[in-house]
Amino acid sequence: MIIDVHTLVKTYNVFVGEDISEELLSFIEKANYSNKSTLVTNSTVYPLYGKRIEEVLKNRFEVFTYIMPDGEEYKNIYEFIKIIDFLAENNLDRKSPLFALGGGVVGDIAGFAAAAFLRGIPLIHIPTTLLAQADSSIGGKVAVNHKKGKNLIGAFYQPDAVFSGIDFLHTLPDREWKAALAEVVKYGIIQDEGLFKYIEQNTEKILHRDRQTTLYIVKRSILNKTNIVQKDEKEKDVRQILNFGHTLAHALEKIGGYKTYRHGEAVAVGMVFASLLSWKLNICKKQVYERIKNVLRSFSLPVHVPSEFKTNDIYDVMRWDKKVVSDKLRFVLTENIGKVRIATDLELQMIVETINEVKG
Ligand SMILES: NC(=O)c1ccc[n+]([C@@H]2O[C@H](COP(=O)([O-])OP(=O)(O)OC[C@H]3O[C@@H](n4cnc5c(N)ncnc54)[C@H](O)[C@@H]3O)[C@@H](O)[C@H]2O)c1
């Protein structure tokens, strides 16, 4: 299946299938690139899939492979410089494509390097995690972290194509699989009731990574994200709904020193919090909150804030996080499954009370 993504600067294709090698081959054979390319990947993904992708690329290019260490802690400006050095030392030119093979970390840092080197070289994402296929490879955000915060240095940079092969996903650790499911559930809550129902009805198949089911949720996630970012490429308004559950999630990740939670796990707790808050404010029915909590629980995702996390600390971090944008704390609240709204000016008391209620 091919999904078109229309952006202000270009239209490109997202190829979704089981194995994407053939589509990749026919894409590079047609593209107007020079005869050198770079493959950026990491030390976990390279032994699994690196050679296979190199073989495809070698049909058309001389391939320079950069293997970064695995881990979010390497998504920083120093590793970014190393990638730039690698591109410069190998004399890659403006028409030499960079292929980012890996999860969101590789996609973000390699994408940022592609955006910056020579003011932009062609970028092709080959996402290998559920999170990267369903979320991070779509939308054009690329970045590295800074010690003051995640993704503090980055750009909007659209790829020439994305190749999402679900065959990559069978080696993904269980924890990564489940954490990413939280973002898939999120699409259901914010705008796709049909997807949410599908998830409710197919939890076992999803947990067992049944192929057809996986293909379906990946496709549907890509369509959802594409639909939102097309309406709002630079994150001014509509795109904010993607932050459902994320205000609390970011605070939990930060307080846990980015070690306690995978991002999706924190988002699961954040979505339970946001839907409880919505119910308490009479914006949604209790059943909506319960369905959200149940579906997350069925994937063994966390649905409580750890009791040792202090409510005041959480609140302070949430406020700090938002200060970057404005003085107001902004929450995405749910009216129903498939429909959300943005709320500002919520009472401190209500937020504190709700955090306490989500503690377990
Ligand atoms: N750009 C965006 O719009 C956007 C959106 C969401 C998240 N992100 C970023 O994405 C990153 C998280 O991405 P992630 O969850 O993919 O994490 P990740 O890239 O760290 O990958 C998770 C783990 O899985 C391993 N892995 C990757 N593919 C594998 C495979 N097929 N089989 C076995 N192991 C595999 C990785 O080496 C890593 O250890 C964060 O840095 C986050 O900020 C970006």
Ligand SMILES: [Zn+2]
């Ligand atoms: Zn997220």
